[in-house]
Amino acid sequence: MATSPTHNPLPKPTGQDSPGANAGSKTSPWVYRFLTLAVLAATVLLAHGWSLWDGLGIDDHWHYRTIRQTGWSPSELLDATTIRSADLFKLWWQDAPVQFQYSRPLSVALMKLVYTVTDGNVFAQHAVNLTLHLLAACLVTALCTKLTSHRFWSVAGGVLFVVYPLSVNAVGFLAAQNMVLQTVLLLGAILAYVRASQLNLNISATGVAASTPGLNHRWFALAVILWIGALFSRENAIVLPVVLLAMDVAFGGWKQAWRKKPAYLIMAVLGVAFLIWRLGFFYEPMPDVYVRRSS
Numbered sequence: 304m305a306t307s308p309t310h311n312p313l314p315k316p317t318g319q320d321s322p323g324a325n326a327g328s329k330t331s332p333w334v335y336r337f338l339t340l341a342v343l344a345a346t347v348l349l350a351h352g353w354s355l356w357d358g359l360g361i362d363d364h365w366h367y368r369t370i371r372q373t374g375w376s377p378s379e380l381l382d383a384t385t386i387r388s389a390d391l392f393k394l395w396w397q398d399a400p401v402q403f404q405y406s407r408p409l410s411v412a413l414m415k416l417v418y419t420v421t422d423g424n425v426f427a428q429h430a431v432n433l434t435l436h437l438l439a440a441c442l443v444t445a446l447c448t449k450l451t452s453h454r455f456w457s458v459a460g461g462v463l464f465v466v467y468p469l470s471v472n473a474v475g476f477l478a479a480q481n482m483v484l485q486t487v488l489l490l491g492a493i494l495a496y497v498r499a500s501q502l503n504l505n506i507s508a509t510g511v512a513a514s515t516p517g518l519n520h521r522w523f524a525l526a527v528i529l530w531i532g533a534l535f536s537r538e539n540a541i542v543l544p545v546v547l548l549a550m551d552v553a554f555g556g557w558k559q560a561w562r563k564k565p566a567y568l569i570m571a572v573l574g575v576a577f578l579i580w581r582l583g584f585f586y587e588p589m590p591d592v593y594v595r596r597s598s
Contacts, residue, residue, distance in 0.1 A: 339458050343440045346465045347433055354475035355429045362386075362478035367423070370415040380408035380415075381585065404587035409535040410481035428477050435483040436474045440465045442490035449497065449504040481537045488533035489540055495526035496547050500563065502554045518566055527569065534577055541577065544570040 359367060365386060373379040386403040414428065421427040444461035451457055473482040497504060499522030533540035544567060551560035 335454060339444060339461070340437075340441065342458055343444065343461050343465060344437055346462050347437045347440065350466045351433055351436065351474045354432070355426055357429060357475055358425055359477065361476075363476070366411075366414060366478055367418070370411065370418050371423075373415075375412070375415070377408060380411045381406055383408075383411045383415075385587075404585070406538060406581055406585055407481045407536055409532055410484050410537070413484060414477070414480060425477075428480070429475075432474050432477065432480055432483055435480070435487050436465065439483065439486045439490055442487065442494060445494060446490065446504075449494075450506050452505055452507075485533045485537040485540055488529045488536060489543060492526045492529035492533065492543060493546065493550075495522050495529060497550070499523040499526055499566075500551065500555070502550065504550070504554055518563060523566055527573070530570070531573065538581060541574055544574060 366383070369383040373383050384405040384407050413431070417428055417431050440461040443464040444457050447457035447460035448454065473479040473486075499519040501519070530540065530543050533543070547570075548560060548567065551563060
């Protein structure tokens with residue numbers, strides 16, 4: 304009779320058998336964390352520090368105008384990212400009105416908070432972008448550690464995330480702060496869910512887990528809260544439940560994923576509710592300048 308596959312990690316090599324298999328493994332965890340933070344912070348400054356003096360560009364001027372003119376109510380924060388070209392005819396040389404509508408109140412609230420506290424200091428806004436990118440790199444390193452149990456290569460993964468070419472635009476462009484904030488929140492949600500589900504993510508395992516404990520409700524609640532924050536920072540965070548399901552299946556198997564169906568039901572309800580609100584009550588089709596629709 305076939306038995307269920309078990310999650311048996313491969314034997315860990317000793318320091319003599321594999322010198323450098325886990326560089327710094329004898330280092331105190333706090334010393335390792337400090338060194339990791341120092342390496343990632345230095346990489347962020349070397350790769351993106353120049354953006355601190357970039358000032359405002361393109362959509363940044365629109366955002367600064369709206370956060371000056373709007374208040375803190377949810378409706379005003381939602382409307383702050385709606386771009387009405389009728390107000391920009393002299394700037395964009397438009398001859399027909401178009402409208403871009405986004406639902407990103409949390410990212411707007413963060414930018415407005417920094418604007419209010421620093422009296423509109425642009426350097427401070429860029430510093431927030433760099434800080435968020437550093438936090439994301441730390442979370443990537445933590446995720447790599449869970450996947451590999453290898454300190455050196457986990458830090459290398461964080462460094463690669465920092466210098467990834469497509470991150471240049473998001474980190475240096477204030478109007479793209481929503482992307483950086485969303486990334487931090489999504490990575491936090493993934494790690495919180497891993498903690499809640501107590502999945503063993505070690506990729507050196509020989510098979511999926513035969514059994515896993517039930518979901519930790521507090522950590523799952525944190526994952527959901529972070530996911531909702533990510534949704535209201537940038538809409539494409541809606542894909543997170545699919546990512547989590549893939550992780551459950553890959554590291555726990557379909558049976559373990561099925562055991563977590565109450566959690567997926569909660570996320571499905573929240574996701575559908577968000578889509579109904581976003582597409583049914585707060586939706587403006589993208590202008591033809593971006594999307595040419597068939598007649």
